[in-house]
Amino acid sequence: MAERILYCHCAYARVVPPETKSAVLDGLAERDVGFEAVPDLCEMAARADPRLRELASEGPLRIAACYPRAVKWLFASAGVNLDGQKPVILNMRTERAERVLNGLLESPGLADVEEPPGSVEAGHEGRPGNGGSTQ
Numbered sequence: 001m002a003e004r005i006l007y008c009h010c011a012y013a014r015v016v017p018p019e020t021k022s023a024v025l026d027g028l029a030e031r032d033v034g035f036e037a038v039p040d041l042c043e044m045a046a047r048a049d050p051r052l053r054e055l056a057s058e059g060p061l062r063i064a065a066c067y068p069r070a071v072k073w074l075f076a077s078a079g080v081n082l083d084g085q086k087p088v089i090l091n092m093r094t095e096r097a098e099r100v101l102n103g104l105l106e107s108p109g110l111a112d113v114e115e116p117p118g119s120v121e122a123g124h125e126g127r128p129g130n131g132g133s134t135q
Contacts (some may be wrong), residue, residue, distance in 0.1 A: 002077060003088070005035035005104050006055060008065035012040045016092045023097030024064050030104075033105060042066055045074040052078035062088040062104050 045127040068089035
């Protein structure tokens with residue numbers, strides 16, 4: 001099954017630089033590649049949107065959003081475990097648009113792109129409420 005591209009516009013949190021979101025979305029639109037764009041994965045998870053389950057069930061995903069662990073938790077809140085399909089999750093909060101686009105389009109098997117060491121979010125690897133690791 002071919003990998004599919006999912007782009008999150010992070011419309012409500014406003015945590016992704018607008019120029020990064022625009023460059024990634026424009027870059028996807030300019031290429032002859034299919035992709036699904038959603039306004040905000042966080043909002044979808046908050047509403048328990050069944051589309052999250054549908055997106056995950058349609059095959060392996062390459063996701064442009066924010067922190068990989070946050071994206072996995074959002075899907076988990078909808079009852080979907082992404083770990084089995086090993087998604088590629090690219091972080092538009094911390095990566096340049098060119099790197100995100102390259103990861104979506106050209107780099108099969110690219111590992112999750114986490115935040116750099118020493119960032120505010122670094123070191124918070126466990127799932128909320130269980131004290132365990134995401135690995």
